[in-house]
Amino acid sequence: MKGSITVRDVAKALGVSPSTVSRALSSSDLVAPRTRQLIVDKARELGYTPNNAARGLATGRKGTLGLVVPDLENPYFASVTKGVQARALAAGYSVFVADSDEDSHVERELVRKLKPQVDGLILCSSRMSDADLAALQGGIPVLLINRRMEGLPDVTVNDQEIVRQALEHLHALGHRRVGYAGGPTGSWSDKQRRLGIEQAVPGLAGLEVTSLGSFAPVFGGGQSVADLAVAAGLTAVLAYNDLMALGIIARLHARGINVPDEMSVVGIDDINAATLISPALTTVRAPLRKVGSAAVDLLIESLDPGPVPRAAEYLPIEIIVRQSTAVVPSVIRERPSGNVAGRDERKSHASI
Amino acid sequence: MKGSITVRDVAKALGVSPSTVSRALSSSDLVAPRTRQLIVDKARELGYTPNNAARGLATGRKGTLGLVVPDLENPYFASVTKGVQARALAAGYSVFVADSDEDSHVERELVRKLKPQVDGLILCSSRMSDADLAALQGGIPVLLINRRMEGLPDVTVNDQEIVRQALEHLHALGHRRVGYAGGPTGSWSDKQRRLGIEQAVPGLAGLEVTSLGSFAPVFGGGQSVADLAVAAGLTAVLAYNDLMALGIIARLHARGINVPDEMSVVGIDDINAATLISPALTTVRAPLRKVGSAAVDLLIESLDPGPVPRAAEYLPIEIIVRQSTAVVPSVIRERPSGNVAGRDERKSHASI
DNA sequence: TCACATCCTGCAATCGTTTTCATTGATCTG
DNA sequence: CAGATCAATGAAAACGATTGCAGGATGTGA
Numbered sequence: 001m002k003g004s005i006t007v008r009d010v011a012k013a014l015g016v017s018p019s020t021v022s023r024a025l026s027s028s029d030l031v032a033p034r035t036r037q038l039i040v041d042k043a044r045e046l047g048y049t050p051n052n053a054a055r056g057l058a059t060g061r062k063g064t065l066g067l068v069v070p071d072l073e074n075p076y077f078a079s080v081t082k083g084v085q086a087r088a089l090a091a092g093y094s095v096f097v098a099d100s101d102e103d104s105h106v107e108r109e110l111v112r113k114l115k116p117q118v119d120g121l122i123l124c125s126s127r128m129s130d131a132d133l134a135a136l137q138g139g140i141p142v143l144l145i146n147r148r149m150e151g152l153p154d155v156t157v158n159d160q161e162i163v164r165q166a167l168e169h170l171h172a173l174g175h176r177r178v179g180y181a182g183g184p185t186g187s188w189s190d191k192q193r194r195l196g197i198e199q200a201v202p203g204l205a206g207l208e209v210t211s212l213g214s215f216a217p218v219f220g221g222g223q224s225v226a227d228l229a230v231a232a233g234l235t236a237v238l239a240y241n242d243l244m245a246l247g248i249i250a251r252l253h254a255r256g257i258n259v260p261d262e263m264s265v266v267g268i269d270d271i272n273a274a275t276l277i278s279p280a281l282t283t284v285r286a287p288l289r290k291v292g293s294a295a296v297d298l299l300i301e302s303l304d305p306g307p308v309p310r311a312a313e314y315l316p317i318e319i320i321v322r323q324s325t326a327v328v329p330s331v332i333r334e335r336p337s338g339n340v341a342g343r344d345e346r347k348s349h350a351s352i
Numbered sequence: 353m354k355g356s357i358t359v360r361d362v363a364k365a366l367g368v369s370p371s372t373v374s375r376a377l378s379s380s381d382l383v384a385p386r387t388r389q390l391i392v393d394k395a396r397e398l399g400y401t402p403n404n405a406a407r408g409l410a411t412g413r414k415g416t417l418g419l420v421v422p423d424l425e426n427p428y429f430a431s432v433t434k435g436v437q438a439r440a441l442a443a444g445y446s447v448f449v450a451d452s453d454e455d456s457h458v459e460r461e462l463v464r465k466l467k468p469q470v471d472g473l474i475l476c477s478s479r480m481s482d483a484d485l486a487a488l489q490g491g492i493p494v495l496l497i498n499r500r501m502e503g504l505p506d507v508t509v510n511d512q513e514i515v516r517q518a519l520e521h522l523h524a525l526g527h528r529r530v531g532y533a534g535g536p537t538g539s540w541s542d543k544q545r546r547l548g549i550e551q552a553v554p555g556l557a558g559l560e561v562t563s564l565g566s567f568a569p570v571f572g573g574g575q576s577v578a579d580l581a582v583a584a585g586l587t588a589v590l591a592y593n594d595l596m597a598l599g600i601i602a603r604l605h606a607r608g609i610n611v612p613d614e615m616s617v618v619g620i621d622d623i624n625a626a627t628l629i630s631p632a633l634t635t636v637r638a639p640l641r642k643v644g645s646a647a648v649d650l651l652i653e654s655l656d657p658g659p660v661p662r663a664a665e666y667l668p669i670e671i672i673v674r675q676s677t678a679v680v681p682s683v684i685r686e687r688p689s690g691n692v693a694g695r696d697e698r699k700s701h702a703s704i
Numbered sequence: 705t706c707a708c709a710t711c712c713t714g715c716a717a718t719c720g721t722t723t724t725c726a727t728t729g730a731t732c733t734g
Numbered sequence: 735c736a737g738a739t740c741a742a743t744g745a746a747a748a749c750g751a752t753t754g755c756a757g758g759a760t761g762t763g764a
Contacts, residue, residue, distance in 0.1 A: 004468075004720095006719095006720055006721085007720070007721065007722095008720075016743075016744085017743065017744045017745075018720085018721080018722095018744090019721095019722080019723080019743075019744060019745080019746095020742085020743060020744075022720095022721060022722060022723085023722090023723090023742095023743090026721090026722080030741085030742075030743090031742070031743080032741080032742060032743085035742085035743085049467075049468045050468070050720085050721075051409070051468070051719085051720050051721075052405075052408075052468060052469050053404075053405045053406075053408030053409045053414060053719085053720080053721095054405075054409050054719070054720030054721045054722085054749090055405075055720075055721055055722075056404075056405030056408075056721090056749090057403070057405045057406050057409050057719090057720080057721070057722090057748095057749045057750065057751090058720080058721040058722040058723080058748080058749055059721075059722060059723095059749085060749080062405060064448075071434075072424075072430050072431075072433055072434045072437070073427065073430050073431055073434055073624060075425065075427070075430075078424050078425050078427075078430045079424075079425055081424055081449070081451075082423075082424045082425055082451055085424070085449065085450065085451050086451065086453075089450070089462070089465075094448045094450070094465070094466065094469060095448065095449065096416075096446050096447065096448060096449075097433070097437065097447065097448075097449040098437060098441070098446075099433075099434055099437050099438065101438075110441075113441075113446065114446065115401075116356075116401045116402070116403070116404060117404050117446060219624070219628050246628060247628075250628065250629075250630060253630055254630070272425060272571070273625060273628070276571050276598055276599075276602065276625070276629075277602075277628075277629060278602060278605055278606070358749095358750055358751080359750070359751065359752095360750075360751095368713075368714085369713065369714045369715075370714090370750085370751075370752095371713070371714060371715080371716095371751095371752080371753075372712085372713055372714075373751095374750095374751060374752060374753085375712095375713090375752085375753090377751095378751090378752080382711085382712075382713090383712070383713080384711080384712060384713085387712085387713085402750085402751075403749085403750050403751070405749085405750080405751095406719090406749070406750030406751045406752090407750080407751055407752075408719090408751090409718090409719045409720065409721090409749085409750080409751075409752090410718075410719055410750080410751045410752040410753080411719085411751080411752065411753095412719080
């Protein structure tokens with residue numbers, strides 16, 4: 001740290017001024033090609049590394065981005081983070097990653113701490129209140145993922161289209177009584193999806209979608225959903241996300257209910273684990289990494305030139321049909337009521 | 353950025369000098385309690401935020417840590433990252449997270465870029481060569497996770513103890529022919545585990561452990577392992593990590609082979625997904641988050657005072673017995689050879 | 705009351721880059 | 735060939751916080 005070599009050292013070694021070295025290195029073409037080459041070579045030879053703090057002081061740019069996610073252990077956010085990280089790196093930015101643990105207060109605190117350290121901030125699935133979010137305007141550029149708010153740019157997928165595709169798929173398979181297992185209350189995505197359901201249902205003859213409630217967007221969240229769905233006599237469930245869908249399937253399996261023969265389950269996101277289970281999960285794929293990289297692109301764009309009013313766009317989504325959904329039996333399979341435990345649990349056991 | 357208020361502003365507002373403000377805020381007790389209170393209040397009132405770049409320039413400390421992991425989408429690293437991030441935050445550090453995509457060249461590049469920006473660096477499961485790693489000595493503090501190298505501090509779990517516990521468990525269940533599905537070649541952990549196997553086997557009467565090869569430490573890596581294990585007539589497999597174990601189980605299931613009745617599978621790590629599947633995975637738990645936080649503790653310790661020669665310690669591990677392992681049948685179950693497909697696939701189908 | 709230690713506080717230098725402005729040759733123009 | 739334009743470089747002033755040093759106030763003891 002103390003012995004590190006500076007522009008000054010490079011300059012001295014060549015008998016030029018620090019200014020020239022700085023210019024040559026920042027690739028301004030204000031310097032003669034020959035001297036420039038000399039400087040670049042010498043810099044490499046001496047192993048010069050620019051001091052970011054100093055540069056930041058002088059320019060006001062820090063070369064860093066901040067990313068706040070609710071939970072790194074959630075595969076969804078892990079993928080988004082990966083996308084952000086890769087693109088930011090390619091663009092020459094380093095990224096601070098912070099995990100709010102699904103807590104809006106922690107998140108607010110993180111934002112406060114991060115803000116002065118970065119050139120731009122990405123808030124993924126922010127749990128903060130609209131008011132808190134609104135208060136972020138006017139400072140450094142802030143970009144939202146999976147949320148929209150007047151005055152802030154965002155990257156989102158079309159939640160309404162997502163549920164539409166999922167419901168159409170189920171409807172085509174003959175399902176008429178479908179349940180929706182909602183995400184965290186206050187989640188913007190959840191709101192959008194409920195909206196999407198309302199809009200899609202009228203177009204699908206005979207379809208009836210009932211809300212099963214709001215649940216934590218994790219594996220455990222799905223467990224109780226399964227029971228509710230069975231009790232309500234539904235033939236299919238659309239879950240807020242894949243994790244929850246996985247939980248539902250696990251619970252159904254534990255109760256000896258066959259998926260998809262007796263109950264179809266659809267997830268949202270297409271996380272890696274969706275193909276990792278059996279039956280593989282039918283889900284609506286959101287381009288997770290791309291969401292991250294798009295966010296970086298947009299954010300950087302708003303950093304460099306004049307503020308280009310970029311139109312909001314949706315990233316494309318698509319339904320991935322796997323094995324967790326099937327045609328609803330023309331005659332709902334009669335289940336010998338007293339004999340649920342009579343199914344051969346052992347045989348339907350060996351599976352991941 | 354430009355309109356942000358500085359120590360100067362605070363100073364002027366109170367008629368004191370910037371130095372005093374600085375001192376008051378950095379909580380040096382070199383300032384009179386009263387003026388100090390005044391300053392603190394005023395600072396808050398004006399919404400003063402210290403400019404980290406400037407501070408970094410002046411002090412040489414940046415208040416940041418760097419973390420490099422091979423793959424954020426791997427739940428193992430996600431958990432470690434979460435641990436690092438939480439502890440660093442508590443200690444007042446922000447952390448740059450970088451994902452090397454399992455590529456040692458990318459990793460080296462990341463390290464090079466990150467080094468000048470941080471006070472300390474954590475390399476998790478580094479894929480770099482010993483030489484590259486050795487070259488890191490002497491610069492900023494570097495700490496290794498899951499790897500040991502002379503001259504660099506580290507946080508590791510006892511890989512040899514891990515395999516010992518796993519093998520003892522299998523041995524106790526009666527298994528004698530066990531396969532080991534290795535991790536990436538060049539992985540330090542993998543080396544340690546193979547070493548551990550050699551040491552544990554002599555103590556377990558009749559046990560025979562065969563290596564099935566080296567595989568990518570991901571879900572897909574396990575797929576081919578399953579076939580090998582079956583072909584070799586083994587009764588149990590120990591996988592390099594949980595992800596791989598999950599892949600093995602999935603493949604076995606697809607082939608209609610019952611886990612654990614016909615084949616026991618043991619993983620390592622205890623990632624969240626281990627309980628998410630059925631049969632739930634028996635695995636040796638490594639305290640993932642704790643690994644992360646311990647790393648931060650150690651690193652910060654080496655930052656502040658004189659270099660305290662901290663003795664290397666292992667973090668505790670424990671085997672978690674779930675449903676993917678079972679007693680080996682006294683008579684290996686006869687499998688009607690021509691009739692593998694005759695098993696009721698449908699019934700063993702509905703499961704996660 | 706004087707000398708002297710004790711506390712606080714201000715001054716000014718410093719960290720390493722960037723950047724504006726000025727300078728110096730050199731090239732161009734008519 | 736004189737004057738103007740231009741390219742390349744150097745000198746120096748920021749950027750904002752920290753910190754060694756010095757000075758002024760206060761208090762203590764003789």
